[in-house]
Amino acid sequence: MAAFWQQLATSYGHKTSVDLARRQTFNTTTTAGAKRTIDEVRNAQDDQPDLPIHRRTVSNSVQAHIQLERAEHRPPRLQPSRIISPVGNGTQADARSTAAPLAATRSTPGPSQNPLLSLRHPRYALPERMVENFEALGVRAIYPWQSSCLLGKGLLTGEQNLVYTAPTGGGKSLVADVLLLKRVIENPTKRAILVLPYVALVQEKLRWLRALADGVFKHSDEVTDGSPLPSWRRPSTTIRVSGFFGGSRSNVNFSDCDVALCTIEKANLLVNTAIEEGKHGDICMVVLDELHMINDEHRGYLMELLATKLMALETSDSKVQMVGMSATLPNPQLLAQWLKAKFYVAKYRPIPVEEHLVYENAIYPTANAKEFSRTASQLTTKDAISTPRPKPQRTIQRSTHHEMGNPLTNAVVALAVDTALAGHGALVFCSSRLGSEKTALLISDALPTDHVDQDTLDKRQDLLASLRALPGGFESSFSKTISCGVAFHHAGLTTEERDLVAEAYDKGVLKVMVATCSLAAGINLPARRVILNGARMGRDLVGPAMLRQMRGRAGRKGKDEVGETYLCCHKNDLEAVAALLEAELPPVESCLTPEKQGITRALLEIIGTRMASSKSSVDDYVRSSLLWRTMDHSQVLEMVEKAIDDLRAKQLIQGGQYDDCFEPTKVGMAVVASGLGPEDGVFVHSELRRALESFVMDGEMHIFYLFTPVQTAGLAEISWLTFRNQLEGLDDSGMRAMRLVGVDPAFVNRLVNSGGELKENTADEIRLARVYRRTYSAFQLRDLCNEMPVHEVSLKYSVHRGQVQNLSQTCHGFAAGMIKFCERMGWGMLRAVQEHMLDRLHAGAREDLLEMAQVAFVKSRMARIFWENGFKSIRALSEADPQALVPVMAQAQARKLKLQGEAATRFMAKLLSKAEVIVSSANRLWMKQQMAQWEEE
Template sequence: MADKPKLGIWHTTTLQAARDRQQSYPTTIIAGQKRPYDASLSHSSDRSEPSRGQARPQPRLPQRAPSGFLVSGGAPRLTASRVEYAEGAPVGALPSEYSQRQAFAATPTSTIDPLLSLSHPAYGLPSQLVANFAALGIRSIYPWQKQCLLGPGLLTGEKNLVYSAPTGGGKSLVADILMLKRVLESRDAKAILVLPYVALVQEKVRWLRNVVSNILRGDLGQKEQDDRRKLWARRADKDTIRVVGFFGGSKIKATWADFDIAVCTIEKANSLVNAAIEDCSISSLRAVILDECHMIDDGYRGYLLELMATKVLCLGQPVQIIGMSATLTNIELLKNWLQGHSYETHYRPVPIDEHLVYEGKIYAAGTTASLLKTVNQLDSRSQFSEPRVQPLRIIRPSDHKELKDAVRNAVVALANEAARAGYGVLVFSSSRAGCESDAILISRVMPMFAEVDPATQEKRLDLLGDLRSLSTGLDPKLEQTIPFGVAFHRKAGLTTEERELITSAYDRGVLKVCVATCSLAAGINLPARRVILHDARMGRDFVGPAMLRQMRGRAGRKGKDEVGETYLCCRQNDLEDVVDLMHADLPQISSCLISDQRRIRRALLEVIAIRLATSRESLDDYVSKTMLALSAEPDSIRQSIETGIDELRKMEFITRGDDGSFHATRLGKAVVASSLDPEDGLFVHNELKKALQAFVMDGEMHVLYNFTPVHDMGGGTVNWRVFWNEMQQLDDSGLRVMHFLGLKPVTVNKMLHGGTLSESTSEEKEVARRYHRFYLALQLRDLCNEMPIHRVAQKYDVPRGSVQTLAQTCQGFAAGMIKFCETMGWGAMAAALDHFSDRLRAGARSDLLALAKITFVKSRTARIFWDNGFKTIAAVANADPKELLPLLMQAQPNKVRLGAKDEEKYREKLLAKAKIIADSANRLWQIEMQQELDDE
């Protein structure tokens, strides 16, 4: 048989790359890298790898880990299908649209171009900031970043900026530099950075705190900085840069005075700007960063980005607005709206090789033209006379019944190949159930636990132990997969703590394969050498072009991989739709302010309530500065404004004075203060007004009902069987609340037996909303009474991640309800709600609220402390950590018998935790004593 042609370097497989690693070119430290390279994760040279066409050895029987974890989960082992080179495979392929590196031998360095060094005087950055970037792995920037930063008026803050760069291209660094320059210009300067998801906010806060470490505010001069550093201890609160995260459920209240850089979700950023305009503290704002700004046309929440940015444009003060995205097409629209400079690049430091996997064959999908040609010739209905396009490689069919499906077999084989070669793999599945099943199947073909090096074994067992020690306990499916280096990541199915442990372990190389839903693509920065799409769906529907770009863009780890790989696995029936999707251009963004009349109503109410615009002329001027003014007909805009004003007056949110100016009523101000849509605000007002007449105070259900968000929580439908059972167990107080709300047992019984709630009229929709809110309030009741999240999830038949999201969202909503009552002048109601807000945050009864303030002391731990005599913060503060150790062991769920060595290690970890708890209690106790002295 003739020798197979050698593939081009940019279509080198992970297996071949692992063999040729000694010849690979070195990678340099790069800009925008947020995770330092860990030398301990270097791939060992003695890794066993099968040759081409050679079957892998049959794995040994399941074995038990030393600590007592059943590492096989009891499932029989499988053998992954071989991935072989195809006969007549083409030599190389056209470059990917992302692969700019293919056209250049190397990226220029700062020795060739001095402007690629952040220490260059052109950027005017303090030496401490440059040193901090270097410590985080950023010693030079890319040419495109240099060109972008040196755009007209950007470094001086005179011009706004909109720019687009691929995922992984280092776009965040440009915004970070410009934002920090604005904050460092004066001691009272502030900036707001807006991100779409809570996980991104939390990650960005950690990153920025490292970036600004030891940097003093309001000073770019080195000499003055050195002199002021001597006063560090006395003036740290004034001189350091404070980075604070604001998101739903966070313990931080949105106060303008307590931060220099606010990292916010979209909703929190809009609320923060409203409050600052109203109390006239907005004058210190110097920069606003809009990350993922393509979301501005998101119908559910993106319009709030447009509202917030438009308010900033109307301020008449120098505020630099910076918008960035990886998926912008009509960037000129945003440029014209923000009246700034624009920049576009397609550069990626790590090129991506893209593939289509169809019927067990892997085809290069480097460009649109070659992709369409490939698919046309693959189509059995095609009558082309030219030869069929040859695949690059072939995935052999499997003999296992679990892997008979060609797509599933391809996913498992490709994940197994890359992971065994030592690379990280991300697999995107279309559903939550698909995540779990893919993870379990992949784990069954991975190397046995005993075949893994001892250091990795230890880290995986530590991960299992950390997951087991959480209040939710260890998920049984994760217990099956983690010993083999595989885990799944689902927002609804896992809690925040579980997801953080999994992503950290994957990032450190402890886990090799992470199976996730599409939400991970945009929700967290977690790249991989190989990205595999089980299909191109989210649920039953195909993902959009932007989401597909986000998923593929996760391929390639700078500093660890020379290339990224994507494999989209496609079924025969989906082939045409998948081709259309991969061929589709990214959609152009547009304003969605008047696509739903409710949005323009909120826009008008907000600016009237904060007195940014009160006359008809000023309202027209405000709307003229929105993106809507550049993308809609003037007549339709004018009509929408007229209709919106009339409806706000009918809803009694605004009035018109004799001079023609508009004023927000107390109700209108309450709606804006609580960050509600006008329609939701009207519903809340009616509910609370009725509660004032007959508030049920001899129980907790009425308070918890008013804490339950009025918008859809995405927690699934009501389980009427559970609703009925819980209703049967309600005490007299709970039944009175149901009666007061108009919730009828006969209706619940009807729904239990297959009935439906009619929602054809607005009144019927409100009734249906009350039933749904009450069902969620039942879950909140259990959480506030110390039932663990996973028990609540089991009881109400919902994912535990959804239960945690409900609890976190309710904390933010509760704060809004308290503001609503305070603005309406309902002080007694606000006080009652405020007390339960603390219980909701602690997830505990009233007697544990003080203990729950201690670090690591959740409701379960607090109850065990209380029951064992540690009933106050002072008692915990004065305890020896060794006294707390047995209590912490008692608080751990799902006990497991451990060997002597592992038992000792487990106790050491808990003892370290006990010391942190004691230190935290000491700090809180000192604050209490100081307050007592002040009161005297």
Template sequence: MAENLKPKLGIWHATTVELARQRQQTYSTTAAAGQKRAHDSQNSAQSGPPPALRHLNRASLSGEMPRLPASRIQYVDGLAAREAPSEYSQRQAFAATPTSTTDPLLSLSHPAYGLPPQLVANFAASGIKSIYPWQKQCLLGPGLLRGDKNLVYSAPTGGGKSLVADVLMLKRVLEDRHAKAVLVLPYVALVQEKVRWLQNIVNGILRKDEDEGQEGQTGRLWARRADKDTIRVVGCFGGSKVRTTWADFNIAVCTIEKASRAAEANSLVNAAIEDCSISSLRAVVLDECHMIDDGYRGYLLELMATKLLCLGQPVQIVGMSATLTNIGLLKDWLQGHSYETHYRPIPIEEHLVYDGRIYAAGTTASLLKTVTQLDSATTQHSQSRVQPVRLIEPSAEKELKDPVRNAVVALANETVRAGYGVLVFSSSRAGCESDAVLISRVLPTLAEADPIIQEKRLDLLGDLRSLPTGLDPKLEQTIPCGVAFHQAGLTTEEQELVAKTYDQGVLKVCVATCSLAAGINLPARRVILHNARMGRDLVGPGMLRQMRGRAGRKGKDEVGETYLCCRQSDLEAVVDLMHADLPELSSCLISDKRRIQRQVPVPTRRALLEIIAIRLATSRESLDDYVSKTLLAYSAEPESIQEHVEASIADLQKMEFITIDDYDNFQATLLGKAIVASSLDPEDGIFIHDELKKALQAFVLDGEMHVLYNFTPVQDLGVINWKVFWNEMQKLDDSGFRVLHFLGLKPVVVDNMQVFFPRGSTLKETTPEEKEAARRYHRFYLALQLRDLCNEMPIHRVAQKYDMPRGSVQTLAQTCQGFAAGMIKFCETMGWGAMAAALDHFSGRLKAGARSDLLALAKITFVKSRTARIFWDNGFKTVAVVANADPKELLPVLMQAQPNKVRLGAKDEQKFREKLLAKARIITDSANRIWREQPSRVIPVLQMCLANRIPLQRLRCNKSLRKNGELLILWLVPVR
């Protein structure tokens, strides 16, 4: 049927289903990148399981699960027209399409860009051999390559927008060997991915010598120099390097995520302004800058950019997004150049799926027809009514009775059997797992897959099983069929493995939550939206565009397809959403979307407190100058701005954060400086100050609960399971109960809540006192989880105990590390040295997930928590001993540390041991790097002996070992 339709419709490219039909139902799976291998189901059934499967435990074989038949998808008879591609589908290859041979400026090696040959080569090695015409036009905008002007630009997801910012940022860093750049991303997952990308791009590139800067000496500028001249790229986010300083990097990739000491980028800028090192900052890139309109964290972008605009220094600010509407407002605010394009290298076909019918939704005209005619009960079937493109047959299976779920499964099945990848967006974590399991039940089993893919999927199962958290049971079911899910319930390591193998084609289906649409970079041939909700609420137009923009893999697919599946109750709202314009951006400094019930906006207070604390504004004149450079000044009436500024200043005085003298000069108090230094909101700072002041009067030091309580963030990170809270409260020792009573927490309240709301509920928060009490109960509940983590309980055990996803427990641990660093900074600024020292001592245990005796071992890569304890128990008690060990000696220890003891066949066992041996080599290398720093301790001892005239003969070697036949002294002490 498809063959009959094709010439009639004049199709200029083949859809997924047509390609499958052209292959005469001989479906194939990708064996390697760019290769497809036909699969003969009959021969596979006769040959039986391959050798690699014979020793695998039965739970890992998805073929053991009950199989489901996927519904067929058919073309509609009499289809006479084909919808045009969407507004993003603008790329058709013509003979006149420009290339780097016809337009030399499409090559990054062109002298106009002034990039070093090594950088151009690194771009080419990563697949970027030429640039698009729009990228050329954008880069050649007035003053951009010289760094004279700021830039804000918009390009669709997948259109190559990041490359423009990367080129401008790298030029600024390479022009000056002391230059710094900051790249701000919205999510931790994106930070980690971007750090790896940039490290590969700058590999082998050295910074320019100060004495070499004359034009025409390009060959000399990039001559190889010492290692100290390489470009250092670091990631700054909670749980990574929470104390990153200005001297640690040339390029800092930061996050604005509130859960990980969100203001990492903002804090870096504040610290650099205070110590006058900000002059070395040359570039700031704001990715996803449409989030400046986000009331939860976006205002941090506005605060940081405004401070840079006030400095009057040559800092190039580059803002980019796929979902900008009033780009002119940002252009005026940043006083720079703007550029906008709708170009996509891969065209996208968009569809709406409703009640088993697939409608083309690519143009405004067809979309409006769909709105008015699709679900009209009074409209009779006629030629004027919009006809569906295809029909999805109903399923007789109980699990697939729901038409939306049936459509998702059928569309995913069709894509995979045609040999392509599919990305499914679901509304919740539970929905992700459910969709992944259902989709895996209709796909070919592991025994039917290509042998190469079989091997790689078994390797993936082995890698996941070897993680400290073990293998997730649902992933164990779905991965053999090439399906996995990617959501916040998984640990970072699990997410990275899933994303990597999906990108390699080992996994064919990835199911993710809607909230991760902008936080992952996983393009697919087909994107399927299992409704357009995030939780209970519909997603916004920007988020919808982010999800649909993931369709189409450059270099792998000739077209991208999106399918939004919705049910009857959502039809009208969903179609309106698909047709909705993106909302215009505005400043969040007045319209505080987080605390609507409060009269004075919190971001305004935070903004004014910051600039006063870092002494960027100390007078009314300089304060007004700062306000005039905010985005707020370009998007609100002057009278309204002035009113809020006055109210905010009055509140800051009332809170005792600032003082004003008779000449209207501003000065931050010690408390105000501490709040800014620790990246707290003013209201949260008051609460923390009161808590720490009480702790100074009676700090419970004969246990760990009081310290851990002060490490827990003030924002909510989940719901309290009151039954678990009550059980853990019963197990508290005398020290724990003293902390409980000291904080004013009443066991009777916990008892009542666990009786009436055992699975979770919130306490009353109608008054300020009730809000503070609820916050204390929540923090203590989190402290109980931290206690278990610090006492070497593995993450997956903590997750089971507190009925939480493992990823949430890991996020809690990382968040608390960042928050702990903020609390230490708060105490140091307030002059509470003893409190800061106590918190600092315990923060090492929090990061290591171990008791104090294991802190040194826990600095070694892969040696954390339970693994460190097993190393200790097996005699590897110091870094020096691990550094001096043969990797083969560590192999039995690592085998013992594995969470799942799975009986494997000889071949699989050997592969598993090889992976652990590779990990052992990394461990010994890491221990050696740490150990090399220890000999420096000899110098202070020698200096002490010389100062006190102690003969060197009276020194003895306290620690030594032989390494490569050479005696190495680790520690010298005077002989008494």
């Protein structure tokens, strides 16, 4: 009988040296990327009987297309390790746990068992259209805990405040949605505020609430002689939902909407403005999502400030219903006492979740934190006799590929591939951006695509075409991962990239999402299986709250019957992670304590908005704070005295030293209006004063510097060689501006030559470091406003494209604050210059393109390309044929794409759809301009 390798030669042609090398029987590690024949792939797949049967029925044409895609766009695939479970006779069998539901799937009662679980029940008194909208969005019944919470005394009528907690995925947002919309419907002249911590969450919630409010009308009792008012005299009864966040460009004011969705900073500004204008009585409800963030001294504590202000101003005629919610709130009783609220704790999860520990290619079940701790202790003990090692539930075969030689990496890839092949979604958390990209590439190399139907393959190619059509470029690794159903998500990507891949994953087009820890809190993407590639964020272990957030993403209501979490650990981390899981969440405390210095800003805001003008009114405010409930009262009053002295010393307030009256200074009012804290406000004032004395008008660098945020945390690390190169490239006006703000070229040169870093030990050193960081970011801002594409700025300054984009968005909000600052100070000329530059910042272009940049999708480089190709006005774009715009738009792409065949066709189709939107948007703008001219005539 012929040898095995001879049979292969007969079947596939003449054997090669590579064939001989692959068939050697001695033990060695195979070369990475070794290519297998198609029959080997099929045989390996036939050995896995529990995979979805449709994978073997894919047409030959589809398989040929997939093989061609692999040959052209992917290196040879890796072989994922199998997951093995022991059977009764001591042998092992292949295990695919994702395909089968857990034995004890919990059932949730429905309206047939309990009529109160339907939002149609008269106890809720919700409009028919609103209930229909809920049902259209998939909410046909509510959970028992949601019903109990909503029906608490005084909640639906707005008489009672509420603080509640529920696990991630437990449906806590629905309770707030119902209460918020009901309050707005029943109080047509009032407004509600929903506070969310991140811009992505605001944008996501904006779409959801607008869908819920579609076609729903507010109550209106205005009648004349028993008959309704004519429509032209009747106030609007539709529910207007608007978003307010840094970088948003909207003509809608708070007074023009019924529901304002805000980031924390914007919500505090809205409340300050309402108090200053005497319109705080128009606010009927405030919802504080992620209430545990009050602990965050950088941003979250502003929630305490705005809630305290509204409660201190509360009267019998002006009642604001406060609702706070969180998934990780260890002390809801304290917060409920502070907000004078009922508290409700729900532990219900609609989807049962299995917890696992993965260690050294073995999977151990851990039903709870104590069991995890016990298993970890047994695995790390040196006394194997008295403490026997636990038996794993399943094991993962060791990989022969050196890329997956690390047991942690091997386990992550095997679990992710296993989930995707069973047709479910996997969410993998990594400690870093680079780690998430590398892991995504490994998973895609190990994930076969021949089990995917043609429709899904087409959608993935459409997704790639959408990414390629982005004017800011796209991450090249997506070309290798998307076709396999894998993507990655981190802050280094642009907003458009993150939105596209997140939407595709949510719709099931992508099966594996590899993300950094920030995704756990920043966006709602649940999964059948959550896999933690370690429990670190960078070099440090994540906190207990973040760990719970990540694991809480397991289980997708309406799509999965179960959820699973796999915490993959190194030996050195086992005990620390076990302690992390058992650790109690830190209690939520006030950030107005002396070490956090929030009290100074709190007092400046109430005096600056003239909410408090005497010692007694300041004391009334302080007694409404969370601080008053967590600290000795005599210490609090002593802190207040010190904070007032500090504000007086900074010349932000006056009075109070010899009498009982406080007044904000002009600077103090400007600081509050701009949304800055006292320290940042004083710094900005000194910078602007210096600019007024000798503003460099014959160049742009000075104004770009003034537009750069003073909060330097999170800004890019300075490359001193790049810094020096930018200084050397400045003209005379630019150098004068740099010297004026305090930049010393000789100092920069010394740091380049010595490789040193900025010192930040003294107050002067901290101030100087802030100047240099702002200047480095100002260089990036200048390039963006002068039409340099985001990807080129990213390369030039060695920062991720997402960071460049984030800088631009942050500058929008900060620049708007600077304009308000100048307005309050009476610096009209400086304000006019800043307003003009803000328009350029939004457009990302020079002055001649500002009009065209109003058109959708026409910004920065795209606008310039249109200009250079003869489309120099809104009218020209409105009259253009969309087909004629496509080749022009292709010139604006970040990189020259060499696409052929179907990929090129899809790419051009995406550009054509954008071109149609551009022409339509230009048409609307042109019509508005024409109507404005007719009215003037």
